[in-house]
Amino acid sequence: MKELTEYILQFGNLNKQQIDLIERKTTVLELKKGEYFSEAGKIPQQVGIIVEGILRVCYYNNKGEEITRYFIDENHLVVDIKNFEANTESAEYVQAITDCKLFVFSKQAWEELLNTIVGWDAIVNKIIKKALIIKLERRSxxxxxxxxxxxxxxxxxxxxxxxxxxxxxxxxxxxxxxxxxxxxxxxxx
Incomplete structure (x- = not known):
């Protein structure tokens, strides 16, 4: 969990109690190459931070061709934030292209942290802002x-x-x- 704490503390200050709560709300997810973090047609249910590996975001165009939009590697956030927040189905797949290890928050845990930790929303906003900037930079x-x-x-x-x-x-x-x-x-x- 040390990597998680270091990642989060880049975006703001938290005390030991807050860090302990965050760590308790986090699970470790290991994906094998080819497995999905989230899938099109399903409502995204988790937020992840990649510790090891590379994920790709892809979709199928109207000809049925698979199109890779961008890649996400270590020390980056992975979430379909629009559909995660709106509780709507995603149009894209997030797939492991190498074996991956992620720190993951369920939707419930994420919302509990937002409601419990003062300043967590500011940290989350900074993390999401960084992720969106990187996403735009990584587009084809x-x-x-x-x-x-x-x-x-x-x-x-x-x-x-x-x-x-x-x-x-x-x-x-x-x-x-x-x-x-x-x-x-x-x-x-």
Whole structure:
């Protein structure tokens, strides 16, 4: 739980009693590669902080093609906040693309913390704000760029992710086919 405490304390101050309560309300969730943190068509029921591993957010377009929107790695929040708050069904999947370990709060535990800890809402707002900024930064690059430029931009921005995610997901994220990605990678070597 040390990682959880360090993560939360980046966003505000809490006393030992408050930290103990947060730790009691937290569970550890281990996902195997391919398992889902949340699924389209279901109401999100939990908030997670990734300790180890990478998740991806994806959906199926009207042609039935799987599209990867972005990746979430260690020390980042994972929640479909809009649907979690509104208690509505999600349109996206959040899937483990490596084995993952997360600290998880159930919806009930999250609301209890909001109602119990003075200042928790301010900390949560800072965490969510950071997550939204990262989400916007991690969205797939502009379509105006050619495939090589998109790939190079990804390598520059996320060097630690490149060797940890399947090429099919990376190609989907970049908005190109896997064969195009292979050609780009070959031409760069």
């Amino acid at each position: 690059p502009l379509i105006e760029q050619d495939a090589t430029a998109r790939y190079l931009a990804f390598l520059k921005k996320y060097p630690k992710l490149t060797n940890r995610i399947p090429l099919s997901y990376l190609a989907s994220y970049l908005g190109i086919t896997q064969s195009t990605l292979s050609r780009v990678r070959k031409n760069l070597n």
